[in-house]
Amino acid sequence: MNTLEKLEWATIIGATILLFGLAALALPVLDALDNPDYYGEPDYIVNVVASQWSWNFIYPDGSESGELKIKQGDIVRLELESKDVIHSFYVREMGFKVDIIPGRTRIHIILAETPGEYWIQCAEFCGAYHGGMRTKVIIEE
Ligand SMILES: [Cu+2]
Structure with missing residues (x-):
């Protein structure tokens, strides 16, 4: 084995060790x-139903609304479903986007920290009126 071959093997083995080392560091973070359950037990669950071209929010008492209304300090578990095509629940100010695929329930936890109104926009092109598929998260004090 000449020097060039030794260097080649050292590079391959070094890159493999580095790859597995980074994966070992990243996997627990991605899992968390x-x-x-990261924020603990949620205070309540809101079902979010997306359909062309509106959002419907169903609360634990059975009431429904076109806007998501939650109280400051609540930990809310959103269970998101789509009735028809792929939609995406995007709240830019809260820093998250959840793709919603028909036939599957997606889960997202909101910790309502700062009172205010934040736009919810569908971020997946879902048909003619996709651009109008927006509403608000209202966090009340
Ligand atoms: Cu859309």
């Missing part, structure tokens, strides 16, 4: 990010 995806964990719906």
Whole structure:
């Protein structure tokens, strides 16, 4: 084995060790990010139903609204479903986007920290009136 071959093997083995080392560091973080229990037990669950071209929010008492209304300090578990095509629940100010695929329930936890009104926009092209598929998250004090 000449020097060039030794260097080649050292590079391959070094890159492999680096790859597995980074994966070992990243996997626990990715697992924590995806964990719906990260904030603890939610105060309540809101079902979010997306359909062309509106959002419907169903609360634990059975009431429904076109806007998501929650109280400051609440930990809310959103269970998101689509009735028809792929939609995406995007709240820019709160820094998250959840793709919603028909036939599957997606879960997202909101910690309502700062009172105010934040736009919800569908971020997946879903048909003619996709641009109008927006509403608000209202966090009340
Ligand atoms: Cu859309």
